[in-house]
Amino acid sequence: MSTIYWDEEIETLPRVGLESIQLKRLQSLINRVYRKVEPYREKMIAAGVKPEDIRGLEDLQKLPFTTKDDLRENYPFGMFTMGLDDIVRVHASSGTTGKPTVVGYTRSDIDIWANMMARALACAGATRGDMVHNAYGYGLFTGGLGAHYGAEKLGATVIPVSGGNSKRQITIMKDFGSTILMSTPSYALNLADAMDHMGIDPSSLSLRVGIFGAEPWSENMREEVENKLNLKAVDIYGLSEVIGPGVAQECLNSSGGMHIFEDHFLPEIIDPETGKVMAPGERGELVFTTLTKEAFPVIRYRTKDITSLHYETCTCGRTLVRMDKVTGRSDDMLIIRGVNVFPSQVEHVLMGIEGVEPHYQIIVEREGTMDTMTVEVEVSDSLFTDEIKGLEALTKRITRDVKDILGVTCRVKLVNPRAIQRSEGKAQRVIDNRKI
Amino acid sequence: MRVEQIAVFLENKSGRLAEITSILAENNINIRALAVADTADFGILRLIVDKVDEAETALKEKGFTVGKTMVIAVEVPDRTGGLAEVLDCVQKIGLNVEYMYAFVNKTGENAVLIFRFDDMTRAINSLQENGFTILESSQVYNL
Missing domain, CATH: 3.30.300.30 (ANL, C-terminal domain)
Incomplete structure (x- = not known):
């Protein structure tokens, strides 16, 4: 099967070209954030770094990290680069205490997000002919709406079924001919059980691919869900602080791992104890800098997810760096x-x-x-x-x-x-x- | 007129009840009456003992959650309809029974009904007005 791309030029760009795009975007980001977001400016001043010190991608390491605590201290909108007039949407995820972490999007951010999500869907083999069954929850959680906009951008037909009510989900799958299932892997297994109870044979459905994320899952679970639902299961990664789903996506004929859409989301792996950047292939904490987001960019945001990065070109032809399945957390989040x-x-x-x-x-x-x-x-x-x-x-x-x-x-x-x-x-x- | 009852929180775990009764035995505390209220997840053991404060201290020392509550003890003849007469009166007066349990005293002539009402003062007065015998705490502890 030939690879389906959403944006072939970028997705297969030699790394030199990619890095030059990243650097230009990084410099412009740091300039903008330094001027507009006080908490970032203060941290940079404290660290003795000025925007003009960012001459190469490696200078990213000079910048201080951003953590969930920083977001909490500036709750709800203190880390936004602009006034609410230009913000068209907010989402929120769990904070470490009672208050959630709030993220904001401009119209352009929503468009970038939809494009990244469309890229993720294409990476998983979806086309405009697909019927996307979106069982991620709709609401403050970025999963539902993020996947929804991406599927629409791709031109597929999206069923905004959201989570819950498994029986109805299965009836819809059967009657509408859902071809792509998007949900958490555990909910996919739950649907498989419900099908079993209803006496529905998954092979009588049209499901082809499952795009599963928002929680950790193992290779064993992949095998189980593939067998039980008669589809190909691929992994998706994202977090609201970075943008939502559509930060990285596993391709269908993968060399292993998920392609990070690094023209927009620049990844690093650090030692969670020392904060030192680690070499490609080494396991550590994943850190992201958003290169293009307007309303709520993050600089060196510590995801607390443990993984590793692989820069070799994938068998699918993409040059985008791959991250392994997330295997753990460097904090106590469940x-x-x-x-x-x-x-x-x-x-x-x-x-x-x-x-x-x-x-x-x-x-x-x-x-x-x-x-x-x-x-x-x-x-x-x-x-x-x-x-x-x-x-x-x-x-x-x-x-x-x-x-x-x-x-x-x-x-x-x-x-x-x-x-x-x-x-x-x-x-x-x-x-x-x-x-x- | 009021009797002190000990209530002990029972975690849903095997051996809890045995542990409590052993602690009481080791401390020479005699159980006069007992009742267990339980749900799927936990239980509450209610006890009338001869030495209330000693029992409370001993159980607390061993890590149990213990509370003391006032209840009343109504003595009725141990015959058919004995309990029914009391409950009939309680209903007519409009008292709410939070819980109750019963035992028969040593002589076997009388039954003792332990009650917890929502309004204890009114319960005592009304029951006495209607001719029921309410035991003094010392009578109950030494039954």
Whole structure:
């Protein structure tokens, strides 16, 4: 099968040409951000770097990193380069505490995003003849709308089915002839189970390719989902701080890994401890600088995702650098059914309830194809009541507050005081029993 | 007129009840009456013991969550309809029973009903006005 490109010239450009585009864009970005965004300017001044010091791509290393904390401190719009008049959309993702991380887009940003997403879809073999079944959630989460605009840009037919209601999803797949499924890999497995219950043979459907992302998944899961849904499963990568889905995409005849659309998103791999840039092929934390975004560019944003980069030209013909599947995090963020969860957010919720002790543990398990999160909370004397309804009201309140703030449903288990292990130094807040 | 009851939080884990009764035994505490209320996820053990404060301290030392609640003990003849008469009265007065449990005293002549009402003062007054016997706490602890 010949490779389908969205933007063949850029996607196959020799690296020298690519790097020259990157440098021009980087210099212009740093100039602009230095002038317009105070938090960036302050950090650059503190680091003793001026925009004119960026003479080559390697000078990127002189610039300070940006973290989620920086975004939180400037919540909600403090990192935007322009006033809200020019912002046409905002999205938000989980912050490390109660407040979300807000990102903004100009009309041009939305257009770049749609183009990158169209590029991702083409990279996965999609064409305008495809019926794209978009089961990513629509809303503040970038997944749904990001994929949607990309599919429209490509000229495919998009079904904005969003998440949930598996039976209806399958009926639509069958009746509309969905050819491309976009969802989290765990939801794809959930759909496979639902098909099984409904007695529908996946080979009777038209599904051809699944583009799965927003949570970590293994090669074993790929095999399982491919067998169960009778399609080819490819990986997509993105995060709202960078733009949303469409930052990197695995191609159909891949040499392994996802192509990063590096004419717009410049990647680096650093040692998460020292911050030193690592050599190609070495595993470390992925860092991004957005080269073309207007409203909310990021400079050396630490994704906390652990992966490695490969610069050899791919068998598909693309020269764009490839990143491996994300294998872990350099922080304690969990992804539960596609939702980013920080233990600190759970703590924040618990601390908001009078009498709740700061001793808790989060237990994550995979039951069947779905991830479940249990929050164990110690019942202190002040919380205790001798009536069942009092304790049940407490568990309901915690469940509701967690759902409101984190967007994920958890089970609350009340335990005896000191049942949760106290550790020296850093408490072990999370027990992740998933075998991903 | 009020009796102190101990309530202990029971985590849903095997051996919890045995652990509590052993602690009480080691401390020479006698259980007069007990009831367990449970859900799928946890339980609450309610106890009437002869030495309330000692029991509370001993259990807390071993890491249990313990609370004390006031309940009332109504004594009725141990015969058919004994409980029904009390509950009938409770309903007529319009009292809300949060929970209750019962045991028969040593002589076997009378049954003791332990009640927790939403309005304890009104419950005591109304039950006495209607001729029911409410036991003093010392009577209950030494039953």
